[in-house]
Structure formats: structure tokens, C-alpha cells
Amino acid sequence: MMVPLRAVPDVEEPAATAADGGAGRGLELAFDGVTKAFGDVGVLRGLDLTIPAGQFVAVVGRSGGGKTTLMRLIAGLDSPTGGTIRINGTARRGLQPDVRLLFQEARLLPWQRVLSNVGIARGPGWKERAQALLAEVGLADRAGDWPYVLSGGQKQRVALARALVTEPGILLLDEPFGALDALTRADMHRLLTRVWRQHGFTAILITHDVAEAVALADRVLVLRDGVVADDVAIDIPRNARAAGTPRLAELERRILTAV
Numbered sequence: 001m002m003v004p005l006r007a008v009p010d011v012e013e014p015a016a017t018a019a020d021g022g023a024g025r026g027l028e029l030a031f032d033g034v035t036k037a038f039g040d041v042g043v044l045r046g047l048d049l050t051i052p053a054g055q056f057v058a059v060v061g062r063s064g065g066g067k068t069t070l071m072r073l074i075a076g077l078d079s080p081t082g083g084t085i086r087i088n089g090t091a092r093r094g095l096q097p098d099v100r101l102l103f104q105e106a107r108l109l110p111w112q113r114v115l116s117n118v119g120i121a122r123g124p125g126w127k128e129r130a131q132a133l134l135a136e137v138g139l140a141d142r143a144g145d146w147p148y149v150l151s152g153g154q155k156q157r158v159a160l161a162r163a164l165v166t167e168p169g170i171l172l173l174d175e176p177f178g179a180l181d182a183l184t185r186a187d188m189h190r191l192l193t194r195v196w197r198q199h200g201f202t203a204i205l206i207t208h209d210v211a212e213a214v215a216l217a218d219r220v221l222v223l224r225d226g227v228v229a230d231d232v233a234i235d236i237p238r239n240a241r242a243a244g245t246p247r248l249a250e251l252e253r254r255i256l257t258a259v
């Protein structure tokens with residue numbers, strides 16, 4: 001197995017919050033009585049929720065609980081049955097270029113080299129921009145490679161660089177590290193935290209892994225039976241989380257109980 005060799009520096013800065021989050025380009029996301037049903041089956045049954053600009057939110061819940069449905073609504077890939085989703089106060093309709101998605105699979109174009117995969121949006125200066133983002137994700141020297149020679153973790157880094165190329169205000173992450181081994185996952189956690197601070201987007205991470213949620217997020221939402229069953233602030237500095245404090249264990253237990 002190929003494991004990314006380039007370690008991500010684990011630079012610890014004060015945790016960014018909604019108030020001082022990153023570069024401040026994040027967008028606020030608000031749900032106002034949002035429901036979603038497929039036929040008779042109500043998947044989301046009334047979400048009222050505000051996610052401040054620049055916040056890092058994790059969404060956990062049982063399989064089939066509506067997490068991916070929620071992502072698709074935010075991304076504009078599907079419409080709510082009722083209620084409104086607002087981005088910076090404006091009701092969202094259809095696809096929005098300010099919102100980007102990262103999936104469990106990197107979904108790179110196999111017939112394009114790494115640099116072209118990142119610079120998919122093209123436009124003036126795209127090569128320099130794509131190259132700079134590759135450097136940011138630790139793949140500066142892989143620009144000329146074909147996707148098939150990369151490891152799973154490296155592919156996800158390329159996908160992350162590609163998602164950032166348009167400087168999205170909201171980044172949706174649907175189990176992006178689910179298929180990676182533990183060491184690569186830990187590297188990706190550090191990388192994601194770093195780019196989130198650097199770029200300032202609002203991050204919404206879907207995960208089955210409560211430990212991952214409390215390691216990365218400012219706030220964890222538990223989605224159960226189509227509503228937010230718990231909304232937990234992770235009030236522990238990020239640099240204290242890896243060590244595992246009693247408070248962190250307590251929050252993890254609370255989330256697991258709510259799930």
C-alpha cells in the first residue's frame with residue numbers, strides 16, 4: 001500500500017471560531033423548518049438551525065438517518081419538501097458555486113493529470129493557482145502524475161485541492177476519510193484543520209465516527225428520526241483534543257447516547 005510520505009506539519013494555533021474563523025470567507029447557513037420526504041417517508045422532519053460563517057460542524061447519526069439527504073439539500077442537488085435553506089440570508093435555489101462537496105471517493109478524472117484535475121475550473125492563472133493548492137496539500141511534486149499512480153490518501157488531497165480552487169464559502173464533506181487507513185486519516189485530519197483555518201470556509205462534515213467528529217468540529221449535530229436530537233459544542237481547544245481529556249470523553253459519551 002502506498003502511504004503519503006509527506007507529513008503534514010501539526011502546527012497548533014488557537015482554535016478558529018465562528019468569530020475569528022480563518023480568512024473569514026465562510027458563509028452562514030440557516031435552516032428554517034426544513035423538511036424532506038420521499039413519497040410517504042419523512043427523512044427530515046423540521047430542521048431549525050443556524051450555522052455561523054466559518055464554523056466547523058460535524059453531523060453524526062445512524063445509517064439512513066438523513067445525513068446525505070441533508071448534504072444534497074445544502075448543495076442544491078435536491079430541494080426540500082418544506083421550509084427554507086438560507087445562505088448568508090438568501091434563500092438558496094439550485095446549484096451554487098460557493099458550495100463544494102468532497103465525497104468518500106476522490107472522483108478524479110482519470111484522463112487528466114493531477115494539475116489539470118485541480119485546475120478543473122480553468123480561467124486566467126489557473127495553473128499557478130492549482131500548483132499553489134497542490135503545495136498546500138503536500139503534493140507539489142505530483143502535478144504531472146496521472147491519478148492512478150496516487151494512493152487513496154493522495155487522491156483525497158487532490159480532491160481537497162480541487163474543492164478549494166474556487167474558494168468556496170461552504171465545504172461539504174460526506175465521509176471523505178471513510179475509506180482511508182488510520183494513519184492516513186490522522187494526516188488528513190491535520191490537513192483539513194489547517195486548510196479550514198487558512199481558507200475560512202464553513203465546514204460541514206458527515207461522519208459515522210464520533211471520535212472523528214469531536215476531534216475536528218466546533219460543534220456536533222446528532223441527526224435522529226429526522227430532527228436534530230442533540231447539538232453539542234466541543235468546547236475544548238483543538239491542541240488539547242488528541243491527548244483525550246475527561247471532558248472530551250464526556251462529550252463523546254453524550255453524543256453516542258444521543259445517536
Ligand SMILES: Nc1ncnc2c1ncn2[C@@H]1O[C@H](COP(=O)(O)OP(=O)(O)OP(=O)(O)O)[C@@H](O)[C@H]1O
Pocket residue numbers: 038043061062063064065066067068069070
Ligand atoms: N432519492 C431517494 N428516493 C427515495 N428514498 C431516498 C432517496 N434518497 C434517500 N432516501 C431514503 O432516505 C433515508 C435517508 O437516506 P440518507 O442517504 O440521507 O441517509 P444517511 O444518514 O446518509 O445514511 P448513511 O449513513 O447510510 O449514508 C433512507 O431511508 C433512504 O432510503
